Amino acid sequence: MLQTQTSWPQLTSDAAFWQSLATAVLPPYANTCRWFAGKARAQTGFSVEAINQLPTADGLAYLLIIGAQYAEGESERYLLPLAFVAADSLALAEVPEKGRIAPAQIGGVSGVLVDAIYDHDFRSALFENIAQNQVIEQTEGQLACFRGRGLAEGDEQMPSRVLPVDSSNSAMVFGAPMQETYFLKLYRKLFEQTNPEVEMVAFLTEEGGFEHIPAFCGSVVWQQTQAVITLGMVQRMVPNDQDSWNQTGDYLNDFLYAVPNRMFAISEDVFDKVELLGKRTGQMHLGLYQPKSQDSAFAPEPFTDDYRAFLTQRFADLLERRYALLVDNYAKLDPQAQRLAWVFMEAKEMIDAFVDEFRTRPIHSLRIRIHGDYHLGQVLATANDFVIIDFEGEPESTIADRKIKHSPLKDVAGMIRSYHYAVSAKLFNAAETEGIDPDHLQRVSDRWFYLIRDTYLDAYLNEFGSPHPLFNGNNEINFLLLVYLLEKAVYELGYEISYRPAWVKIPLKGIIDVIREIEKIRISDWGHDGGLPMLQTGLLTPK
Numbered sequence: 001m002l003q004t005q006t007s008w009p010q011l012t013s014d015a016a017f018w019q020s021l022a023t024a025v026l027p028p029y030a031n032t033c034r035w036f037a038g039k040a041r042a043q044t045g046f047s048v049e050a051i052n053q054l055p056t057a058d059g060l061a062y063l064l065i066i067g068a069q070y071a072e073g074e075s076e077r078y079l080l081p082l083a084f085v086a087a088d089s090l091a092l093a094e095v096p097e098k099g100r101i102a103p104a105q106i107g108g109v110s111g112v113l114v115d116a117i118y119d120h121d122f123r124s125a126l127f128e129n130i131a132q133n134q135v136i137e138q139t140e141g142q143l144a145c146f147r148g149r150g151l152a153e154g155d156e157q158m159p160s161r162v163l164p165v166d167s168s169n170s171a172m173v174f175g176a177p178m179q180e181t182y183f184l185k186l187y188r189k190l191f192e193q194t195n196p197e198v199e200m201v202a203f204l205t206e207e208g209g210f211e212h213i214p215a216f217c218g219s220v221v222w223q224q225t226q227a228v229i230t231l232g233m234v235q236r237m238v239p240n241d242q243d244s245w246n247q248t249g250d251y252l253n254d255f256l257y258a259v260p261n262r263m264f265a266i267s268e269d270v271f272d273k274v275e276l277l278g279k280r281t282g283q284m285h286l287g288l289y290q291p292k293s294q295d296s297a298f299a300p301e302p303f304t305d306d307y308r309a310f311l312t313q314r315f316a317d318l319l320e321r322r323y324a325l326l327v328d329n330y331a332k333l334d335p336q337a338q339r340l341a342w343v344f345m346e347a348k349e350m351i352d353a354f355v356d357e358f359r360t361r362p363i364h365s366l367r368i369r370i371h372g373d374y375h376l377g378q379v380l381a382t383a384n385d386f387v388i389i390d391f392e393g394e395p396e397s398t399i400a401d402r403k404i405k406h407s408p409l410k411d412v413a414g415m416i417r418s419y420h421y422a423v424s425a426k427l428f429n430a431a432e433t434e435g436i437d438p439d440h441l442q443r444v445s446d447r448w449f450y451l452i453r454d455t456y457l458d459a460y461l462n463e464f465g466s467p468h469p470l471f472n473g474n475n476e477i478n479f480l481l482l483v484y485l486l487e488k489a490v491y492e493l494g495y496e497i498s499y500r501p502a503w504v505k506i507p508l509k510g511i512i513d514v515i516r517e518i519e520k521i522r523i524s525d526w527g528h529d530g531g532l533p534m535l536q537t538g539l540l541t542p543k
Contacts, residue, residue, distance in 0.1 A: 001102070001103045001104060002020055002021060002024070002103075002105070002106075003104070003106075004016070004017045004104075004106055005107065005108070006106070008060065008084050008106050009059065010107075011062070012051050012139065018048040018051065021048060021102075022047050022048050022066070023045070023046070025102045025113075026046040026066060027043065027046055029102065030046065030066075030068070030078070033098075034166035034167060034168065035169065035188035035189065037189055038068050041070045041073065042071035042072065043068060043069065043070055043071075044070060045069050046066055046068055046069070047066065048064055048067075049065045049077065050064070050139075050140050050222075051063075051065075051139070052065070052136075052138045052140075052222065053136070054081075054125055054126065054129075054143065055136070056119075056122055056124070056125040057121045058121050061082065061119065061121070061122040062081070062082040062083075062116075063080075063081055063082075063222075063231065064079070064081070065077055065079065065080075065190065065229075066078050076189060077189070077190040077191075077229075078190060079186065079187060079188050079190055080115070081117055081122060081186070082113060082114075082115070082116055083113075083114050083115075083116035083118075083119040083122055084104065084109075084111055084112070084114070085112050085114050085119070086110070086111040087110045087112065089111070091120070092114075094118060095112070095118040095119075096118065098166075099114050099115040099117070099118040100112050100114055100115075101113040101114060118162060120160065123160040123172055124157065124160065126184070126232070127157075127160065127174055127182075127234070128156055128157060129143075129145040130145040130146070130147060130151075130217075130234055131151060131155065131156040131218065132156065133145060133147045138222075140224060141222060141224035141225070142223050143220060143221075143222060144222075145218065145220045146218055146219050146220075146221075148205060148206070148217045148218045148219070149205055149206055149215070149217075150214075150215030150216050150217040150236050151182070151217040151218055151234065155174075155181065155182070158176070159176060159177070160172055160173065160174045160175075161173060168188060168189065169185050169186060169188055170186040170188060171183065171186075172184045172186070180237050181236065182217055182234050183214065183234065183236070184233070185233050185234075186231065186232045187231060187232060190229050190230075191229070192227040193227075193228070193229075193400065193403075194229075195233070195399075196372070196391065196392060196399065196402045197391040198216075198219050198233045199297060199369075200288075200369065200391035201213060201214070201215075201216045201233065201235060202216045203288070203290075203293075203295065204216075204284070207290055207293055207295070207298075208288055209287060212283065212284070212385065213284075213388050213391075214236045214387065214389060215235060215236040216233070216234075216235060217235055217236060218233070218234040219234070220232045220233075238380060238387045238389075239382065240387060242381055243376065243379060243380055243381065244377070244380070244381050245376035245377045245418070248376055248419070248422045249422060251267065251269070251270045252422065252423060254266075254267060255423075255448055256426055256430055256433070257432060259427065259441070259444055260432055260433065260436065264444075266451065270452075274419075274452055274455045274456050275456070275458075275459040276385065276459075277379065277415070278455070278456040278458070278462075278463075279460070279463055280386050281374075281456075282459070282460045282463025283463055284371070284388060284411075285368070285411070285470070286463065288368050288370065289366075289469075289470055297369070298368070300367065300368050300405075301366065301367045301368075301405050302363075302364075302366060302367070303365065303366075303367060303407075307405075308358065310404070311358070311483075312359050315355060315486075315487055315490070316355065318487070318490055318491060318494075319348075321494065322493050323348070325494060326344070326345065326497065327345075329497050333501060333504055334502070336439065337501075337505040340505055340512055343512055343515075344511050344512065347515045350518060350519065350522075351486070354482075354483075354486075363472070363480070364472035365472045365476050366407075366469055366470050367405035367406055367407055368406075368408060369403070369405055370405075370407075370411045371388070371391055372391070372393035372402055372410075372411070373390065373392070373393055373394050373414070374412075374414040374418075376419070376422060377418075378390045406484075407470070407480050407484070409471075409477065409484055410484040412457065412481065413481060413484035414484075415456065416456065417485065417488045417489060417492065417507075417510060419452050419453060419456065420449050420453075420506065420509075420510055421492075423449050424445050424449075424505075424506040424509070427444065427445045428502075428505070442505075446509075461477070478517075478521070479521070482514050482517055482518060485514050486511065486514045486515075486518075488510075489507045489510035489511045490507070492506070492507035493507040493511070
């Protein structure tokens with residue numbers, strides 16, 4: 001049990017207490033938490049790096065910035081909201097076991113240190129400060145709260161609860177039961193830059209006028225002299241039926257049931273949904289394209305030499321790792337995947353030439369901030385429309401890399417790859433298609449995918465009109481889309497080899513499709529270059 005004679009409001013200055021918390025309590029506690037990402041790393045210790053205070057109706061809560069140190073690699077920072085609940089308080093019954101950090105005796109009072117998200121006063125104080133644009137001075141810097149346009153007048157004080165979902169962040173909702181209006185996400189792993197999701201949602205709400213996201217209602221940041229760290233964001237709650245991955249799976253059912261009977265069935269409603277999502281994607285990118293904005297973080301930019309060097313180097317590293325993975329795991333693949341892998345590896349020279357062309361080819365399209373991790377799982381299906389969520393960017397990228405501007409076709413490529421996964425996963429893993437020749441299934445799934453892809457892409461491009469500064473003509477659109485499709489499929493390949501070998505054929509087929517298009521472009525532009533091998537499609541035919 002942690003013990004100190006210092007009272008709870010005076011604890012900031014009690015260095016011995018915080019040292020005991022860091023050494024005796026945080027190691028076992030943090031490793032039970034879903035939000036702590038360092039469980040698999042060799043840890044050398046924890047520390048309390050900063051202690052911020054948040055006054056509440058009945059006292060005080062602390063927003064701790066804790067550091068996690070490791071034997072190898074960089075340390076990490078996490079947010080831990082801390083409250084103290086007396087042992088005889090009725091409020092203790094509302095705190096679940098996972099929210100109870102440690103028993104403690106503080107200033108002569110026995111109780112429990114708890115994760116403050118489970119304390120009603122803490123949640124209320126955080127929400128009210130955001131609603132009132134409050135700035136709370138701290139020993140180091142200040143907690144600055146910002147109210148967003150999506151927060152309605154009169155909604156400053158509302159009942160709240162914690163969502164019972166374990167994830168890498170913490171989620172609280174505000175509003176009357178069955179009429180909850182706001183969603184507050186508290187970021188646990190912290191970065192010394194503003195969170196890209198907060199920037200994106202705020203920009204789309206305040207400047208872009210894009211309504212098909214949960215509207216930005218406010219944020220809280222820790223401002224210091226050298227850094228501004230995002231701690232949380234409030235958005236509007238969105239009623240939804242399911243995400244679009246599950247919805248797509250549902251409307252693939254008719255298609256799936258028809259395949260064994262050699263029938264091809266797609267409902268008109270499917271095309272309507274796909275067209276609508278293409279339209280909403282285009283509108284999102286038009287919202288992000290604001291050439292008159294005073295915010296340099298969102299100003300459109302050309303394809304600079306630095307950007308090309310960044311992308312080609314990242315892609316070259318990715319290719320090298322994927323080729324090595326394929327070689328090491330080739331024997332684990334099924335015959336169909338092995339044939340696709342051979343064609344991919346035999347096309348290495350063609351891919352290298354294509355990457356070199358990207359390095360030097362004149363490109364007049366523009367780059368903007370984009371969603372960055374765009375797929376069917378990031379789109380919520382409402383009764384008659386879609387809402388796009390989760391603008392944090394690629395999970396494995398650094399915060400700086402997530403803010404790099406790309407062609408919006410990178411998002412389009414992510415959604416196209418997601419549709420390819422949806423149909424492939426459905427057909428190749430269903431009891432209804434068991435026993436059907438894999439090559440026949442591949443042809444059938446291709447037909448569905450190509451129809452859906454073209455429907456989505458046509459609806460997307462129709463939103464912009466032609467010409468548009470973001471896209472310099474159809475040739476450039478086709479070329480850039482191939483760049484991002486190839487990068488995405490090669491990226492996917494690593495996960496499937498490592499975790500789902502039975503699915504390796506999905507990204508491999510995506511890669512082969514792109515290489516076919518690259519070959520068409522090269523032949524169309526320059527004729528066949530005898531020094532560059534043609535795509536070895538004969539390898540795809542079963543022996």
